[in-house]
Amino acid sequence: xxxxxxxxxxxxxxxxxxxxxxxxxxxxxxxxxxxxxxxxxxxxxxxxxxxxxxxxxxxxxxxxxxxxxxxxxxxxxxxxxxxxxxxxxxxxxxxxxxxxxxxxxxxxxxxxxxxxxxxxxxxxxxxxxxxxxxxxxxxxx
Numbered sequence: 001x002x003x004x005x006x007x008x009x010x011x012x013x014x015x016x017x018x019x020x021x022x023x024x025x026x027x028x029x030x031x032x033x034x035x036x037x038x039x040x041x042x043x044x045x046x047x048x049x050x051x052x053x054x055x056x057x058x059x060x061x062x063x064x065x066x067x068x069x070x071x072x073x074x075x076x077x078x079x080x081x082x083x084x085x086x087x088x089x090x091x092x093x094x095x096x097x098x099x100x101x102x103x104x105x106x107x108x109x110x111x112x113x114x115x116x117x118x119x120x121x122x123x124x125x126x127x128x129x130x131x132x133x134x135x136x137x138x139x140x141x
Contacts, residue, residue: 041140042132044086049112051086051137052130058082060100060121060129068099078118078131086111087130089120099131108132 040054057064060080069075088111093104103121108130110117118132 042081043138043140044110044113044115044117045136045138046115047110047113048138049086049110051110051117051132052081052084054139056081056083058129060131065134066099066131071097076118077134079134079137081130081132084108084120084130084132087117087120093122105131 041050042052042054042056043049044051058080060066063080065077065079067075067077087108089106089108091106093106095104098105098121100121103123105119105121107116108118108120109115115136116133117136118130120128120130122128
């Protein structure tokens with residue numbers, strides 16, 4: 001058996017992804033969204049797994065996009081989304097170093113390739129939203 005045959009299954013995309021149009025744009029600083037953009041998907045940049053859609057964009061504390069630094073000094077530009085379908089959440093929720101007052105957080109990773117994509121934010125009032133790292137996402141066009 002050749003090495004190609006042994007490892008080919010590791011790099012093959014599922015058949016439902018092979019026919020999809022390649023993503024072309026980054027999630028950008030779009031201040032005006034066209035209504036037709038609302039049905040476009042937002043994908044993991046690493047593996048093209050569908051993570052959420054443009055229709056799930058939302059504002060938190062008056063803005064969709066926020067820029068924060070973690071305790072290690074790493075700067076993240078995140079976008080807020082109501083729900084995600086392509087992430088799994090890791091660990092216990094914590095309020096330590098939360099960027100949003102009144103919310104605890106868990107790490108969100110791509111459910112396909114496990115790339116760190118952001119965080120889910122949870123409040124005691126059962127409100128939640130997702131803060132996704134914008135440069136780790138791509139948008140279909």
